[in-house]
Amino acid sequence: MADIVLDKVSKSFPDGTVAVQDVDLEIADGEFVILVGPSGCGKSTTLNMIAGLEDISSGELRIAGQRVNDKAPRDRDIAMVFQSYALYPNMTVRENMAFPLRLAKLDKETIDRKVDEAAKVLELTSLLDRKPANLSGGQRQRVAMGRAIVRQPKAFLMDEPLSNLDAKLRVQMRTVVSRLQKQLGTTTVYVTHDQTEAMTLGDRVVIMRGGAVQQVGPPQELYDHPRNLFVAGFIGSPSMNFLHAAVQDGELRTALGTVPLGDRVRRELESADAPRELILGIRPEHFEDAELVDDDTRRRGMEFEAPVDIVESMGSDKYVYFTVEGEKASAAELEELAADAGAADFAGAGGNLVTRLSAESPVAEGQTRRVWFNLEKIHLFDPANGRNLTLHEGRAAGALAD
Amino acid sequence: MAVETTTRAKLRWGLLDVLVVVFALVPVLWIASLSFKTPATLTDGNFIPREWTLDNYRTIFHTDQFVRALVNSIGVALIATLIAVVLGAMAAYAISRLDFPGKKLLVGVSLLIAMFPQVSLVSPLFEIERQLKIFDTWLGLILPYITFALPLAIYTLSAFFKQIPWDLEKAAKMDGATQGQAFRRVIAPLAAPGLFTTAILVFIFCWNDFLFAISLTSTERSRTVPAALSFFTGASQFEDPTGAICAAAVVITVPIILFVLFFQRRIVSGLTSGAVKG
Numbered sequence: 113m114a115d116i117v118l119d120k121v122s123k124s125f126p127d128g129t130v131a132v133q134d135v136d137l138e139i140a141d142g143e144f145v146i147l148v149g150p151s152g153c154g155k156s157t158t159l160n161m162i163a164g165l166e167d168i169s170s171g172e173l174r175i176a177g178q179r180v181n182d183k184a185p186r187d188r189d190i191a192m193v194f195q196s197y198a199l200y201p202n203m204t205v206r207e208n209m210a211f212p213l214r215l216a217k218l219d220k221e222t223i224d225r226k227v228d229e230a231a232k233v234l235e236l237t238s239l240l241d242r243k244p245a246n247l248s249g250g251q252r253q254r255v256a257m258g259r260a261i262v263r264q265p266k267a268f269l270m271d272e273p274l275s276n277l278d279a280k281l282r283v284q285m286r287t288v289v290s291r292l293q294k295q296l297g298t299t300t301v302y303v304t305h306d307q308t309e310a311m312t313l314g315d316r317v318v319i320m321r322g323g324a325v326q327q328v329g330p331p332q333e334l335y336d337h338p339r340n341l342f343v344a345g346f347i348g349s350p351s352m353n354f355l356h357a358a359v360q361d362g363e364l365r366t367a368l369g370t371v372p373l374g375d376r377v378r379r380e381l382e383s384a385d386a387p388r389e390l391i392l393g394i395r396p397e398h399f400e401d402a403e404l405v406d407d408d409t410r411r412r413g414m415e416f417e418a419p420v421d422i423v424e425s426m427g428s429d430k431y432v433y434f435t436v437e438g439e440k441a442s443a444a445e446l447e448e449l450a451a452d453a454g455a456a457d458f459a460g461a462g463g464n465l466v467t468r469l470s471a472e473s474p475v476a477e478g479q480t481r482r483v484w485f486n487l488e489k490i491h492l493f494d495p496a497n498g499r500n501l502t503l504h505e506g507r508a509a510g511a512l513a514d
Numbered sequence: 515m516a517v518e519t520t521t522r523a524k525l526r527w528g529l530l531d532v533l534v535v536v537f538a539l540v541p542v543l544w545i546a547s548l549s550f551k552t553p554a555t556l557t558d559g560n561f562i563p564r565e566w567t568l569d570n571y572r573t574i575f576h577t578d579q580f581v582r583a584l585v586n587s588i589g590v591a592l593i594a595t596l597i598a599v600v601l602g603a604m605a606a607y608a609i610s611r612l613d614f615p616g617k618k619l620l621v622g623v624s625l626l627i628a629m630f631p632q633v634s635l636v637s638p639l640f641e642i643e644r645q646l647k648i649f650d651t652w653l654g655l656i657l658p659y660i661t662f663a664l665p666l667a668i669y670t671l672s673a674f675f676k677q678i679p680w681d682l683e684k685a686a687k688m689d690g691a692t693q694g695q696a697f698r699r700v701i702a703p704l705a706a707p708g709l710f711t712t713a714i715l716v717f718i719f720c721w722n723d724f725l726f727a728i729s730l731t732s733t734e735r736s737r738t739v740p741a742a743l744s745f746f747t748g749a750s751q752f753e754d755p756t757g758a759i760c761a762a763a764v765v766i767t768v769p770i771i772l773f774v775l776f777f778q779r780r781i782v783s784g785l786t787s788g789a790v791k792g
């Protein structure tokens with residue numbers, strides 16, 4: 113058990129690629145931290161540096177208070193689970209799991225006992241004599257986990273361990289990983305590309321972009337108080353809606369109507385170098401069918417009318433897609449997010465508004481519907497640098513805050 | 515209609531296969547047949563000998579010349595193979611795993627050596643080896659064999675190493691292995707089929723070589739079988755040595771066949787399946 117500290121850690125490859133840039137991160141003993149971000153943002157490189165599989169170009173890495181920059185992986189006492197599982201094909205499941213223990217020169221009885229224990233936890237007991245080639249994907253994954261836990265290392269590193277499984281197994285294994293980590297209480301750094309894993313698994317989430325950390329915090333905090341446009345767009349599925357907004361006379365002109373501004377935001381926008389154009393962000397669940405909103409709630413938001421494009425009824429609620437006119441929001445971050453998610457999954461910046469309305473809403477395709485949205489939940493971003501302007505002391509305060 | 519075409523296609527392929535096999539095997543079988551014939555029936559033109567005899571084999575194994583050559587052949591080929599495979603494995607491992615300055619040059623030069631016309635090296639090698647006093651010794655043959663077998667070994671082995679997922683090595687390191695342990699306990703067992711394949715190819719190359727064997731040796735001390743065969747006279751000078759030469763040819767083919775049969779079981783492809791997802 114140990115804490116892991118990254119102190120201004122950077123990595124540049126011989127070909128000049130700067131994969132990781134000045135990453136500062138303190139991972140407490142026993143904490144479960146998720147590294148998430150689009151493909152190529154440096155997650156694996158960061159993990160490999162913690163593991164010792166990649167050299168650290170600059171900065172310092174400390175495990176349990178000790179500088180380990182120059183230590184070989186075997187001297188760091190860390191176990192890793194690979195995306196490809198990396199099981200030794202010439203060894204049986206038992207031999208695979210025993211391998212780290214045999215290298216540690218434990219005696220045969222201890223090895224057998226530990227392997228049997230780990231196999232029991234992961235329900236692998238009946239598979240111990242098989243070769244990896246004769247296992248299913250889910251079973252291989254569990255063997256890989258087993259090999260990591262048998263030797264009770266200081267920390268676990270996992271690089272997209274579930275991404276090769278089909279959707280159903282992935283959900284199953286997610287709970288296995290989560291339970292295992294809680295049971296063992298071992299410090300864990302988990303790399304994923306997957307939204308849901310990031311939101312559900314960890315104590316804290318680290319969002320990376322282009323080798324740099326964007327924001328670190330508990331999942332709910334990132335969701336509610338994104339520090340910038342990238343974090344706002346990355347976390348949440350379906351993603352946050354982004355609209356173009358022009359500042360005029362202390363108000364915002366948007367495709368959803370004129371949005372009034374509270375004193376705090378207005379003051380911020382009055383400074384000389386403040387942008388005249390903004391990006392307004394609002395999550396699907398902060399919309400509601402105007403018919404269903406009581407007066408008290410209504411006062412906290414505003415309403416607009418738009419033609420309904422598609423209605424997807426989920427039973428518990430309805431996803432309703434509206435077509436909105438007007439200029440599209442554009443920023444480098446949004447393009448990057450769209451490219452990473454695939455245009456289909458990232459409707460955020462298109463001419464489409466994704467809303468999540470109550471199941472009771474009688475909305476139907478082809479109608480023009482009146483919709484209410486919550487002004488307290490609005491985020492305003494500076495398109496030039498992506499900064500969230502509604503954030504005050506780390507809290508998002510909406511458009512109306514005084 | 516479809517069935518007809520497939521049976522006809524099968525027939526056509528079957529015929530072609532038979533043709534190729536016959537084309538390849540007839541000379542070999544002919545030599546085998548000649549080796550079992552008596553001197554009297556040697557030229558009777560029958561494919562299957564009328565009178566069977568083992569005299570030819572008896573003759574060659576009673577000639578010192580041949581037995582000595584056989585020992586030379588086996589010794590030289592085995593030693594050269596062992597060294598070439600070990601050196602080749604190390605070079606191939608480095609080439610497939612590391613990015614070091616001059617890597618492209620190394621691969622290029624080794625390919626160049628493989629393509630170099632060996633005939634043009636015979637006279638210089640002859641001079642050099644005489645100066646170094648290794649002319650007509652085992653070492654004098656082993657050295658050029660290693661040189662010309664190495665590119666082959668490096669090339670085949672690096673293809674095998676590249677197939678082994680790099681993650682396995684990383685996993686071994688994370689599990690607490692040193693670089694050496696990772697190679698010995700994880701990589702080498704997986705590369706075994708490649709090592710055997712390479713060993714066979716190199717061995718056959720050394721075993722079959724005639725050019726260096728004839729030009730870098732002068733006595734029975736180090737002459738290998740292919741070279742010795744050309745000096746073959748039979749039991750006495752006045753006998754026609756055809757039968758004996760054929761017997762000797764059969765004898766030196768047998769180790770190759772045994773070698774391949776013995777290692778064939780180990781050249782199992784797909785040994786790496788199950789390591790990674792697929």
Ligand SMILES: Nc1ncnc2c1ncn2[C@@H]1O[C@H](COP(=O)(O)OP(=O)(O)O)[C@@H](O)[C@H]1O
Pocket residue numbers: 125126127129130131149150151152153154155156157158
């Ligand atoms: N060995 C390498 N040499 C050069 N560039 C590399 C190397 N490995 C990774 N990179 C680059 O570093 C960046 C980060 O890679 P990686 O950490 O694998 O991303 P992620 O795991 O987040 O998808 C990418 O742009 C990638 O192309």
Ligand SMILES: [Mg+2]
Pocket residue numbers: 155156157
């Ligand atoms: Mg990666």
